[in-house]
Amino acid sequence: MTDIDATDCRILAILQRDSSVSMEELSEQVNLSRNACWRRVKNMEAAGVIRGHAAILDAEKLGCGLAALVFIRAANHDPDWLEKFRRAVATIPHVVEAYRMSGDLDYMLKVQVADMRAYDRFYQKLIRTVPLADVSASFVMEEIKENRGLPLEPV
Amino acid sequence: MTDIDATDCRILAILQRDSSVSMEELSEQVNLSRNACWRRVKNMEAAGVIRGHAAILDAEKLGCGLAALVFIRAANHDPDWLEKFRRAVATIPHVVEAYRMSGDLDYMLKVQVADMRAYDRFYQKLIRTVPLADVSASFVMEEIKENRGLPLEPV
């Protein structure tokens, strides 16, 4: 596997912000020839460093402008419950992200819905599907920093 | 502004998962001619429904495989503090997302770092920069559902 140098990082930083740039522009910005730049990009795609490309959509304009963080404590920890929980999370499209966490909260979901009413519908649906010991939600009032991708500066 | 119909939604669903598809493939998948499909995409880009394109990178391979959620209560709520906090959040690249929340937690950050030691460095840096009343972190043990984009169907 190729290891990532500073130039690769610059390429990645650009691409994770805007992958619609042409090779021409990209190579100029990192001071490489078009071909050298292209080879680096291809290498990183092959290595899986670049996993893919996605269109970034506007939540507001698509009618799901309310984001909620849902903190969950499991009712029990048997594999059967876990399986059901996972399935629910995978199935419901409004669950945008789901994490199993350390500490005393078991799971956190990020949920994207139209409004409070929609959230409540989601909530009812969730607890109908999976028994949950403790659920609490907090709503996103303001996005201070939106996902700009991974930190690529050497720490 | 164009309103989004079911076909548009199908286009968006495909693009937010993989925007590297060609117009040819995309149009086939939604049963439109290449041209008609292209017009829809351009319209949605112009309308800002499609905000851009991004490369999806592999956190593990880029040495920031540890994600933490940081829950913060502000030391005080004067505008001066807020300004400082915002600046810190915007500046530190390891803060991947930041939200002002409802309820009794004020802010939540998602932080992406190499490991625990790196997290501690981040933490020290943060509290050195901004006074914080209460900070607690929880670490992502497992990503159950990774960001697959917005839900494109009603609840």
Next chain:
DNA sequence: CGTGAAACAGACCGACC
């Protein structure tokens, strides 16, 4: 909205220094 066709840009990929 569909078709076809034409013009063009840019990706892609060899060979070579």
Next chain:
DNA sequence: GGTCGGTCTGTTTCACG
């Protein structure tokens, strides 16, 4: 890594039904 130059796919616009 740079350069050259080629092919070829895909985008972008036509005009028209």
